[in-house]
Amino acid sequence: MRKIAIIGAGNVGKVLGCALKKKGYRITSAFSRSEKSREMAANLFQCPVYSEPEKAAYEADVVFLTTPDRVIEEVCVSIALKKGFRKGQVVLHTSGAHSSTILISARDMGADVLSFHPLQTFPELEAGLRSLPGTFFAVEGDEKALPLAEELVVAMEGKMLTIPTEMKPLYHAAACVACNYLVSLMDVALRMYRVMEISPEKAFEALSPLIFSTMGNIKALGPEKALTGPVSRGDSSTISSHIDIMRKLTPELLPLYRSLGLYTVDLALKKGTLDKEGEEKIKKLLGGLK
Numbered sequence: 254m255r256k257i258a259i260i261g262a263g264n265v266g267k268v269l270g271c272a273l274k275k276k277g278y279r280i281t282s283a284f285s286r287s288e289k290s291r292e293m294a295a296n297l298f299q300c301p302v303y304s305e306p307e308k309a310a311y312e313a314d315v316v317f318l319t320t321p322d323r324v325i326e327e328v329c330v331s332i333a334l335k336k337g338f339r340k341g342q343v344v345l346h347t348s349g350a351h352s353s354t355i356l357i358s359a360r361d362m363g364a365d366v367l368s369f370h371p372l373q374t375f376p377e378l379e380a381g382l383r384s385l386p387g388t389f390f391a392v393e394g395d396e397k398a399l400p401l402a403e404e405l406v407v408a409m410e411g412k413m414l415t416i417p418t419e420m421k422p423l424y425h426a427a428a429c430v431a432c433n434y435l436v437s438l439m440d441v442a443l444r445m446y447r448v449m450e451i452s453p454e455k456a457f458e459a460l461s462p463l464i465f466s467t468m469g470n471i472k473a474l475g476p477e478k479a480l481t482g483p484v485s486r487g488d489s490s491t492i493s494s495h496i497d498i499m500r501k502l503t504p505e506l507l508p509l510y511r512s513l514g515l516y517t518v519d520l521a522l523k524k525g526t527l528d529k530e531g532e533e534k535i536k537k538l539l540g541g542l543k
């Protein structure tokens with residue numbers, strides 16, 4: 254069984270390390286920056302935990318670099334300079350934003366490199382372990398290391414999503430839209446309800462059945478068929494009433510309302526429920542036509 258090193262025993266390092274350990278993989282060394290983290294990692298993995306990352310890396314066949322994004326490259330270079338990498342190793346990081354190219358210093362030492370991003374959120378160990386089954390892992394990098402990536406993903410009951418190296422920023426931008434911008438979108442709706450003195454808690458409770466059934470419809474039907482509402486029906490007078498009241502009460506939210514509305518016009522056209530006349534009226538109201 255391969256020897257695995259966890260360099261950065263934080264949220265992701267602990268979750269992936271524990272998940273692999275449960276499946277019989279051997280976590281044989283780890284590194285963490287603080288004494289407290291090292292103690293916790295030693296308890297979890299029952300292995301030596303070093304304060305020098307190169308010591309943890311050298312012994313292992315598979316090296317997980319699970320430090321914050323901003324220092325992955327720097328930590329990789331420092332391990333390489335101290336000859337902590339070698340031929341035959343696979344070195345991977347779990348950042349969604351960066352590609353495997355930031356691990357070039359490990360590749361220069363003969364290792365194969367990957368980026369191996371779990372498309373999931375890990376606020377802490379237990380919740381992370383619960384959410385792991387079914388999680389997609391976006392993987393790109395050296396072809397020779399892809400079978401190992403697949404083996405690890407399957408062991409963690411995940412699913413593999415292979416992406417081209419040069420597309421990594423686009424992959425990450427899409428994940429930000431789906432996760433972070435969804436949060437912002439919900440906040441916009443709650444802000445509009447707050448104008449009527451409906452608390453955010455009450456507003457979310459009221460909107461929840463709508464939100465979750467919409468998610469279910471997108472999953473079952475795809476975005477085009479799941480689309481309902483005034484843009485889809487071509488109800489331009491309804492859109493006009495939205496704009497009038499938002500101009501008075503929430504003018505700061507109008508640019509977002511307009512640009513999402515214009516995107517929705519295209520979706521409604523693809524769905525086939527919006528005719529030419531409706532399209533022109535709504536685009537004019539939303540500022541998409543002069």
Ligand SMILES: NC(=O)c1ccc[n+]([C@@H]2O[C@H](COP(=O)([O-])OP(=O)(O)OC[C@H]3O[C@@H](n4cnc5c(N)ncnc54)[C@H](OP(=O)(O)O)[C@@H]3O)[C@@H](O)[C@H]2O)c1
Pocket residue numbers: 260261262263264265266284285286287288290291319320321322324328347348349370371372373374375376
């Ligand atoms: N958390 C998530 O939801 C999530 C999801 C998908 C991917 N990721 C990715 O996974 C990676 C790790 O994220 P995380 O949330 O697990 O981070 P984290 O909980 O902050 O853990 C970071 C680890 O790196 C160590 N570290 C911090 N600064 C360091 C430095 N300057 N030099 C060396 N080691 C340092 C920390 O040590 P100490 O604890 O001793 O300070 C800790 O062991 C990132 O690339 C992130 O983008 C995170």
